[in-house]
Amino acid sequence: xxxxxxMASFLSAVMLWGAVPAFAAEVEHPSCVMLKFDDAxxxxxVDTAGTLSELIMEKLVNSGKFNFKETKPMETDMAQALYENxxxxxxxxxxxxxxxxxxxxxxxxxxxxNRVQAIDSAMVGKIVxxxxxxxxxxATGAEYLLQGTITNIGTGEYLNGNxxxxxxxxxxxxMFVGKNKGLAVIADVRMIKAGTxxxxxxxxxxxxxxxxxxxxGLFKIGSLKLNNETYFKAVNSAAxxxxxxxxxxxxxxxxxxx
Amino acid sequence: MxxxxxxxxxxxxxxxxxxxxxxxxxxxxxxxxYRDMLMSGxxxxxxxxxxxxxxxxxxxxxxxxxxWRGQINLxxxxxxxxxxxxxxxxxxxNYMEIEVVRPIGNTAQRKDKWIDCQLIKNNxxxxxxxxxxxxxxxxDYLFKxxxxxxxxxxxxxxxxxxxxxxxxxxxxxxxxxxTRLVNAMLPAKVFPAGKEYYQKxxxxxxxxxxxxxxxxCSTAESINLxxxxxxxxxxxxxxxxxxxxxxxxxxxxxxxxxxKVLRFDTDVDEAMxxxxxxxxxxxKREKK
Numbered sequence: 001x002x003x004x005x006x007m008a009s010f011l012s013a014v015m016l017w018g019a020v021p022a023f024a025a026e027v028e029h030p031s032c033v034m035l036k037f038d039d040a041x042x043x044x045x046v047d048t049a050g051t052l053s054e055l056i057m058e059k060l061v062n063s064g065k066f067n068f069k070e071t072k073p074m075e076t077d078m079a080q081a082l083y084e085n086x087x088x089x090x091x092x093x094x095x096x097x098x099x100x101x102x103x104x105x106x107x108x109x110x111x112x113x114n115r116v117q118a119i120d121s122a123m124v125g126k127i128v129x130x131x132x133x134x135x136x137x138x139a140t141g142a143e144y145l146l147q148g149t150i151t152n153i154g155t156g157e158y159l160n161g162n163x164x165x166x167x168x169x170x171x172x173x174x175m176f177v178g179k180n181k182g183l184a185v186i187a188d189v190r191m192i193k194a195g196t197x198x199x200x201x202x203x204x205x206x207x208x209x210x211x212x213x214x215x216x217g218l219f220k221i222g223s224l225k226l227n228n229e230t231y232f233k234a235v236n237s238a239a240x241x242x243x244x245x246x247x248x249x250x251x252x253x254x255x256x257x258x
Numbered sequence: 259m260x261x262x263x264x265x266x267x268x269x270x271x272x273x274x275x276x277x278x279x280x281x282x283x284x285x286x287x288x289x290x291x292y293r294d295m296l297m298s299g300x301x302x303x304x305x306x307x308x309x310x311x312x313x314x315x316x317x318x319x320x321x322x323x324x325x326w327r328g329q330i331n332l333x334x335x336x337x338x339x340x341x342x343x344x345x346x347x348x349x350x351x352n353y354m355e356i357e358v359v360r361p362i363g364n365t366a367q368r369k370d371k372w373i374d375c376q377l378i379k380n381n382x383x384x385x386x387x388x389x390x391x392x393x394x395x396x397x398d399y400l401f402k403x404x405x406x407x408x409x410x411x412x413x414x415x416x417x418x419x420x421x422x423x424x425x426x427x428x429x430x431x432x433x434x435x436x437t438r439l440v441n442a443m444l445p446a447k448v449f450p451a452g453k454e455y456y457q458k459x460x461x462x463x464x465x466x467x468x469x470x471x472x473x474x475c476s477t478a479e480s481i482n483l484x485x486x487x488x489x490x491x492x493x494x495x496x497x498x499x500x501x502x503x504x505x506x507x508x509x510x511x512x513x514x515x516x517x518k519v520l521r522f523d524t525d526v527d528e529a530m531x532x533x534x535x536x537x538x539x540x541x542k543r544e545k546k
Contacts, residue, residue: 090512097481102472106485106497117514
């Protein structure tokens with residue numbers, strides 16, 4: 001009889017032991033959604049933002065560390081939503097402008113020192129219009145919004161350093177010249193508290209892929225021509241770095257507000 | 259009749275004096291001391307342009323700058339950061355610097371800070387970068403002859419400057435936005451014909467000793483409002499709202515900006531109005 005009691009106690013203790021970490025994990029990871037990245041480059045029509053967002057989402061979902069409300073990036077364009085909201089406010093203020101009483105304009109929350117006017121300038125501690133973020137949070141049931149901006153996609157050439165060292169040996173320079181061409185994707189990523197619009201965490205990453213070409217006398221080995229594979233590698237590299245940065249921030253406990 | 263005439267004259271004079279005193283009071287405002295500093299060309303203004311300019315982003319740019327061994331030199335995206343500005347002026351000289359304050363915790367943050375500097379003296383303009391190493395405190399200066407050339411250390415070549423750059427409205431006080439907002443208080447007479455200027459439209463008190471003075475400039479394309487904030491008479495902030503209008507006078511876009519004023523007074527550090535001792539002036543000048 002006693003043994004049964006001990007067994008029951010032991011089993012319930014084990015069950016409780018198992019339940020506690022699960023509960024704790026839920027507390028540690030508030031609900032969030034990921035918004036499709038904003039592309040602030042001249043190549044927005046290529047939809048790098050779509051590819052990048054999906055790759056990041058996949059990596060974050062696979063990590064099992066987040067309480068995502070959706071397993072696909074939300075199509076909601078925060079940059080556009082902020083712009084439309086701002087324009088509506090300016091239109092509504094026109095009467096105050098005509099009346100000559102500007103208190104309603106300058107003393108509004110929009111003129112707060114921490115308030116950002118555009119999403120791509122939203123750094124840690126800044127406030128994104130809460131009307132917009134709150135509406136997004138309520139629409140998705142998420143407490144946090146993971147959002148990002150592609151700030152640059154570009155290429156550049158450089159000499160391969162190791163081989164250039166050989167150039168200091170007489171007559172070797174003409175034989176071995178290594179050239180690299182890189183394609184890079186630079187992106188900002190940030191976590192926003194939906195209820196307040198506060199940017200809790202932010203980082204900048206650079207994803208890149210390189211092509212190599214070695215000139216050996218009259219011969220060329222490799223090619224500097226960029227292709228789809230290079231482009232995808234660079235986007236994937238950016239996605240990996242964004243996902244790693246987000247996971248690292250979550251592990252350090254700095255991704256969400258305390 | 260004679261008595262009545264006297265009465266009329268007295269009334270007219272009283273009205274005139276009232277109108278005159280009202281006009282004088284209206285023209286003069288809490289910004290007089292600041293306006294006087296700008297007009298006399300002797301001041302120090304330190305401020306932070308905390309609201310980014312409209313995003314031009316990288317839509318006009320393709321190349322990414324790869325440094326030695328392929329390290330990527332991240333573009334300095336000025337729109338993202340607080341710009342710390344300092345302007346020091348004496349009647350015959352002007353020094354101005356702008357620093358982009360990088361966000362804390364950003365992995366892209368460099369280990370040094372770069373401050374764009376511009377000195378105008380003797381009808382010459384010196385443009386260079388002051389680089390401060392944040393780890394060992396070492397300071398050096400960098401200069402580029404053209405956008406395609408390499409940086410040279412601790413030397414500079416001056417360009418000729420028009421004497422007009424030292425006029426009150428033309429002196430740079432920091433970023434373009436800081437200069438625009440500070441200049442809004444200048445009287446119409448200092449601007450060349452055809453150049454837009456602001457007019458005072460209102461002033462008042464807010465809570466806790468904060469007062470404000472409002473200026474406005476209206477054109478067919480936009481309505482520009484500027485509010486100066488004073489804390490017990492000391493300027494602390496300048497806010498601006500721009501309403502972009504279409505041909506029908508409807509608002510089609512808008513822009514807000516905010517400048518935090520850290521200092522605005524007549525104390526001038528004369529040393530800042532000369533080239534730093536470490537910089538060699540390599541300008542080739544004709545011998546007189």
